[in-house]
Amino acid sequence: MKYRFLKRHSLLAMLMINAGLANAAVDISGFASAGYVVSDSDATFISASDVISESASFGADNTLGFQISADINKQTTVGAQLLAKGTVDSYSVAAQWAYVGFNLSDDVSARMGRLNFPATLYSEYQEIGISYPWVRPPIEVYTVLPLATYSGLDLFYSFGDDQLEWLIQPFLGSSPEFNSVGGRGEVNLVYGATLIANFENGRLSFTATQADGVGFLFSTGGVDLSLNIDMTFLSAGFEYEQNNIVLIAELVNKDIHNNSQGDIRTVSDMMAGYITLGYRLGDFLPHFTYSDTQSDHQSAFFPAGSALPSPPPQGIPAEFWLAPQDMVVPGNAELILQKSYTLGLRYDFSSQTTLKMDYQKIIPDDNSWGVFYSDPGDEVNLLSFVVDVVF
Amino acid sequence: MKNKIFKKLFFVSVLLLSSTYSNAELVVIVHPGNSLEAITKDKLKRIYLGKNKEFPNGLIIAALDQEKESEEKEEFYKKVVGKSLSQVSAYWSRLIFTGKGVPPRVLANDKEIKSWVASHPESIAYINSENADDSIKIIFDVK
Amino acid sequence: MNKKCKALSIVCSLGLLVSLPVQAADFPVKINGFATAGFVTGDMDADFISGTDVFSESATFGADNTIGIQVSSDMNDQVSFTGQLLAKGVLDGYNLEAHWAFIDYHPRHDFSVRAGRLVLPIVMSSEYVDVGYAYPWIRPPMEVYSGIPVTSYSGIDILYTLNIGDANLVFQPYVGSAPPNASDSFEMEVQLGIGLNTSLQFEYGSLRAHVMKVNDAVGSSPEFGFGMDVQVVVLGADLEIANVVFTSEYMAKEFDLSGIPGASTIEGDAWYVTLGYRMGKLLPHITFASADSDVDQVSGLSLIQASLGELLGDSAVVGSLGLGLDELTLLQTDPLSAINDPAIASKLAQGLPAEQVAQLPAMVSVAEMQLPPAPLSYKQDSITLGLRYDFLPRTALKFEYQEIEPQEESWGLFLQEPADDKVSLFSFAIDVTF
Numbered sequence: 018m019k020y021r022f023l024k025r026h027s028l029l030a031m032l033m034i035n036a037g038l039a040n041a042a043v044d045i046s047g048f049a050s051a052g053y054v055v056s057d058s059d060a061t062f063i064s065a066s067d068v069i070s071e072s073a074s075f076g077a078d079n080t081l082g083f084q085i086s087a088d089i090n091k092q093t094t095v096g097a098q099l100l101a102k103g104t105v106d107s108y109s110v111a112a113q114w115a116y117v118g119f120n121l122s123d124d125v126s127a128r129m130g131r132l133n134f135p136a137t138l139y140s141e142y143q144e145i146g147i148s149y150p151w152v153r154p155p156i157e158v159y160t161v162l163p164l165a166t167y168s169g170l171d172l173f174y175s176f177g178d179d180q181l182e183w184l185i186q187p188f189l190g191s192s193p194e195f196n197s198v199g200g201r202g203e204v205n206l207v208y209g210a211t212l213i214a215n216f217e218n219g220r221l222s223f224t225a226t227q228a229d230g231v232g233f234l235f236s237t238g239g240v241d242l243s244l245n246i247d248m249t250f251l252s253a254g255f256e257y258e259q260n261n262i263v264l265i266a267e268l269v270n271k272d273i274h275n276n277s278q279g280d281i282r283t284v285s286d287m288m289a290g291y292i293t294l295g296y297r298l299g300d301f302l303p304h305f306t307y308s309d310t311q312s313d314h315q316s317a318f319f320p321a322g323s324a325l326p327s328p329p330p331q332g333i334p335a336e337f338w339l340a341p342q343d344m345v346v347p348g349n350a351e352l353i354l355q356k357s358y359t360l361g362l363r364y365d366f367s368s369q370t371t372l373k374m375d376y377q378k379i380i381p382d383d384n385s386w387g388v389f390y391s392d393p394g395d396e397v398n399l400l401s402f403v404v405d406v407v408f
Numbered sequence: 409m410k411n412k413i414f415k416k417l418f419f420v421s422v423l424l425l426s427s428t429y430s431n432a433e434l435v436v437i438v439h440p441g442n443s444l445e446a447i448t449k450d451k452l453k454r455i456y457l458g459k460n461k462e463f464p465n466g467l468i469i470a471a472l473d474q475e476k477e478s479e480e481k482e483e484f485y486k487k488v489v490g491k492s493l494s495q496v497s498a499y500w501s502r503l504i505f506t507g508k509g510v511p512p513r514v515l516a517n518d519k520e521i522k523s524w525v526a527s528h529p530e531s532i533a534y535i536n537s538e539n540a541d542d543s544i545k546i547i548f549d550v551k
Numbered sequence: 552m553n554k555k556c557k558a559l560s561i562v563c564s565l566g567l568l569v570s571l572p573v574q575a576a577d578f579p580v581k582i583n584g585f586a587t588a589g590f591v592t593g594d595m596d597a598d599f600i601s602g603t604d605v606f607s608e609s610a611t612f613g614a615d616n617t618i619g620i621q622v623s624s625d626m627n628d629q630v631s632f633t634g635q636l637l638a639k640g641v642l643d644g645y646n647l648e649a650h651w652a653f654i655d656y657h658p659r660h661d662f663s664v665r666a667g668r669l670v671l672p673i674v675m676s677s678e679y680v681d682v683g684y685a686y687p688w689i690r691p692p693m694e695v696y697s698g699i700p701v702t703s704y705s706g707i708d709i710l711y712t713l714n715i716g717d718a719n720l721v722f723q724p725y726v727g728s729a730p731p732n733a734s735d736s737f738e739m740e741v742q743l744g745i746g747l748n749t750s751l752q753f754e755y756g757s758l759r760a761h762v763m764k765v766n767d768a769v770g771s772s773p774e775f776g777f778g779m780d781v782q783v784v785v786l787g788a789d790l791e792i793a794n795v796v797f798t799s800e801y802m803a804k805e806f807d808l809s810g811i812p813g814a815s816t817i818e819g820d821a822w823y824v825t826l827g828y829r830m831g832k833l834l835p836h837i838t839f840a841s842a843d844s845d846v847d848q849v850s851g852l853s854l855i856q857a858s859l860g861e862l863l864g865d866s867a868v869v870g871s872l873g874l875g876l877d878e879l880t881l882l883q884t885d886p887l888s889a890i891n892d893p894a895i896a897s898k899l900a901q902g903l904p905a906e907q908v909a910q911l912p913a914m915v916s917v918a919e920m921q922l923p924p925a926p927l928s929y930k931q932d933s934i935t936l937g938l939r940y941d942f943l944p945r946t947a948l949k950f951e952y953q954e955i956e957p958q959e960e961s962w963g964l965f966l967q968e969p970a971d972d973k974v975s976l977f978s979f980a981i982d983v984t985f
Contacts, residue, residue, distance in 0.1 A: 117588045
C-alpha cells in the first residue's frame with residue numbers, strides 16, 4: 018500500500034519477487050516516461066526538477082530509470098536508482114539515490130548514502146510517473162523545495178496495527194554541490210523528520226525540514242548571482258480513496274532566514290498548496306486540480322537597471338552591478354506566485370503502462386512571472402501527454 | 409514482504425540441518441575421471457584463491473563454493489585457506505572489480521554440488537563427508 | 552504487506568515495480584557491485600583534495616559516498632566483456648561514469664589481453680580505489696593516492712602470470728591515452744602513456760613495482776593550462792603474517808613542465824606505512840604518510856618583489872610617492888597585503904609606469920596561487936588512526952581519526968590556506984560488496 022496508484026500492480030510484483038527468492042542476488046527493475054507538451058506561450062518554465070521550453074515539446078517529461086537492489090546479508094541491503102532525464106542534463110545518467118540500509122529490528126531500519134528528500138507525498142517517487150495521477154505533480158508545490166536529494170542518513174520507525182500504522186522518519190545530512198534547475202547549489206546541514214499515518218484507505222503525512230547554509234549559484238541574463246540562506250520547510254499531505262473517489266491535497270510552507278544579502282526580494286517565504294479530486298471509472302481516472310501560492314512578499318523580479326542582490330564580483334564597482342534586462346531569478350529557490358487549474362485523465366492501459374493527458378491553465382499573479390523565465394502574459398494554457406511504463 | 413519470511417524459514421532450516429552436521433567432516437571432491445588422487449592443503453588454498461588454475465592433467469580448474477554464509481563455507485575457508493569469510497570477500501573484491509579474477513561458482517547445497525561435480529570433469533568442491541558417494545571422488549579430508 | 556516493507560519504503564517501491572531477478576547460476580550476465588556511505592567532520596574550513604575528489608564543508612555526508620555496479624558476460628571461453636559504472640558523491644555530483652569497459656581476450660588461463668576503458672594501476676589499490684571494502688582505510692593515504700590526477704584511460708593492457716613454485720609473478724604492461732579527467736581542481740589530458748606493473752604474489756601477500764612514463768600531457772587548473780612530461784615509479788608491499796598487517800608504498804614522480812611562469816620541474820616523493828593487527832572481526836591500524844615535492848620555480852611573491860625592488864631601491868622615488876614608513880615596511884615584508892591596501896596601491900600607481908600598475912593585480916593573483924597546483928606539488932604529513940570492523944558478512948564499518956599537517960610554505964593538499972597548522976578529521980564509513 019505504499020502508493021495507491023500502484024496497488025493494482027502489486028500482486029504481479031509480489032509474484033515476481035517470490036520467483037526470485039531462490040537466489041536473492043541482484044534485483045533490477047526499471048521505469049520510463051515519454052511526453053509531449055504544447056503551449057500557447059513561448060516562455061520556458063520550470064516544473065519540479067525539469068526545465069520545459071518550447072524546444073522540449075517532445076522530451077519534456079522523458080525519463081528512463083533503473084532501480085537496483087541487493088541483499089548483502091540478512092540485515093543489510095543496498096539500493097540505487099540510476100536516472101536519465103530528457104531535459105535537466107540531456108540524458109546523462111546519475112545515481113538519483115543510492116544507499117546502504119540496515120534492518121535494526123522488525124520495526125526499525127536505517128539508511129545511509131544519497132537519499133531522496135521525503136519532503137512531499139510524491140517526492141520520493143517523483144520520477145516514477147505511474148505512481149501519481151497527473152502528467153507531473155502540481156508545480157506550485159513541487160517547485161518550492163530546491164533540494165530533491167541529500168547525502169546523509171535516515172531512520173524508519175514503524176508502529177501500530179493493520180488498521181492504522183505510523184511511520185516516523187527522522188533524517189540528517191548535507192548536500193555536496195548539486196545541479197538545481199538553472200543553477201548549482203550546496204547545503205551544509207539539513208535535518209528534519211517525517212511522520213506518516215497509513216490507514217485502510219489512504220495516508221496522511223507531515224514533514225518538517227531545516228536546511229542551514231544553503232548556497233546557490235546561478236546565471237541569469239549573463240550575470241552570475243549567488244545566495245546564501247537558511248530555510249525552514251513544513252509540509253502536510255493527504256491521500257484518500259474510497260468508493261472510487263480519489264482525494265489528494267498538500268500544503269507546503271517555506272521560511273527563509275539569514276539571507277546573507279539581507280534582501281528578502283530574491284528568495285522569500287511562501288506557501289503553496291493544491292487539492293485534487295478524481296473519480297475512478299474502471300481503468301480511467303478523470304481528475305481536477307486547483308493549485309495556488311501565497312506570499313507576503315513581492316516576486317523575485319528585477320526590472321532592468323535595478324541593483325542585483327548579490328555583492329558585485331571583485332573589480333566591478335557596485336554602480337555597474339545592475340540587472341541588464343528585466344529578470345526573474347531562476348532556480349526553484351525563487352518566489353513563484355501563480356495559480357493553476359488542471360483537468361486530467363489517466364488511463365491504465367495495462368498493469369505496466371499508463372497513458373495520461375493534462376490540460377492546465379496557469380495564471381501568474383500580478384507582478385510575477387510564476388514558473389516562467391520570461392513574461393508569459395496574463396495566462397498560459399498547457400496541454401501535456403505522457404506514457405509511463407514500469408518494467 | 410513474503411520473501412523475508414521465506415528467508416527466515418530458510419535460515420532456520422539451515423541451522424537445524426547444520427546442527428546435525430556439526431560433527432561431520434568436510435571432504436574435497438572431484439569428478440571420478442580426474443586422474444588426481446590426492447591434493448595438498450597449500451594447493452587447495454591456491455586453487456580457492458584463484459592462484460592455481462590448472463589440474464596436473466591440463467584441465468582448467470573450475471572450483472565450486474557452498475552458499476554464502478553456510479557453515480561449510482566458513483569451516484572450509486578457516487581450515488584450508490586460513491582466512492575468515494570477511495577476509496575472503498575483501499580479497500575477491502580486489503580481483504572482481506579490476507576484472508582480474510572470478511570467484512568460485514556458488515551452488516546451494518551438497519546435493520547440487522555433487523551432481524554438478526559428477527557431470528563436470530574440471531570441477532573441484534567440498535561437501536560433508538556423509539553425503540559423499542560413488543558419483544564423485546574424494547581427494548582430501550578437511551581436518 | 553508487513554511492517555518491514557513499510558519501514559524500508561524504497562526497497563518496497565523497488566519491489567512494487569516489477570522486478571526481474573537476475574540469477575547468476577543460469578544467466579550469462581554476472582552483476583556485482585560495491586557501495587560506500589560515509590561521514591566526515593572536523594576542521595573542514597578549507598577544501599582539500601583526496602584522490603580525485605575535493606572535500607568541502609557541504610560534503611560532510613557525501614564525500615565518501617560511492618556506488619559501483621559491474622556487469623560482466625562471457626561471450627565464449629576466450630572472450631568476455633566487463634563494464635563497471637561508478638557514481639561518486641563529490642566527483643560530478645553522483646553522475647554515473649563508465650569507470651571500466653573492456654573486452655578481455657584470454658586464450659590461455661595465464662595470459663589475457665584487455666582493450667577498452669581501463670583503470671591506471673598507478674598505486675597498489677588504484678584499480679579498486681573506489682571499492683572501500685577491499686582495503687582497511689576509509690580512503691587510501693592521500694599523500695600517495697592524490698599524486699597522479701588520472702584514473703581511467705583508453706588503451707590496452709596485458710596480464711601475464713608466471714608460476715614460480717608457490718608464488719605467482721604477474722606482469723601487466725599497458726599503453727593508452729586519457730581524455731581530460733573531470734575534477735573540480737585539476738584536469739589532465741594524456742596523449743600517450745606507457746607503463747609496466749609487476750607484482751609478486753606469495754603466501755604472505757604481495758610485492759609490487761610499477762613504472763609509468765607519459766609524454767606531452769596537458770594539465771589545467773582553473774587558473775591556467777600547461778604542458779608536461781611525467782615519470783612515475785612506485786614500489787609497494789602488502790603483507791599479512793600472524794595477524795600483523797603491513798602495507799607500505801613509496802612513490803617517486805617527476806613532472807617536466809612547460810607553460811607555468813617561473814616553474815620548470817617538480818620532483819617529489821611520497822610514502823606511507825600502515826601497520827595493523829587483526830583481532831577476529833576487528834582490524835585496528837595506524838598509518839604514517841608523507842609527501843614532499845621540490846619545485847624548481849620562481850615564486851609569485853618574488854616576481855612582485857623583483858618588480859617593486861627597483862622602485863623601492865630609489866629613495867628619491869620612494870619620497871615622491873609619499874609612502875609612510877609603516878607602509879614602506881609592509882611593502883618590503885608583506886608586499887601582497889600591501890598591494891591589496893587601496894591607500895598604498897593608489898600611491899604606488901603615481902610612481903609606477905602605467906603598464907606595471909596594470910600588471911600588479913595579475914602578479915597578486917599569481918602569488919596567491921599555489922604554483923603549480925596541489926595535485927602535482929604538495930608537502931604534507933599525516934597520521935591516521937583507524938579501525939575496521941567486519942560486523943556482518945560483506946559489510947564493514949570503519950572509523951578513522953586523521954591529523955594532516957601541511958609542511959613548510961605548502962598548503963599540502965588543501966585548496967585554500969587552512970586556518971590551523973594541523974587539520975583534524977574524523978571519518979566514519981560503511982562499505983559493502985555484493
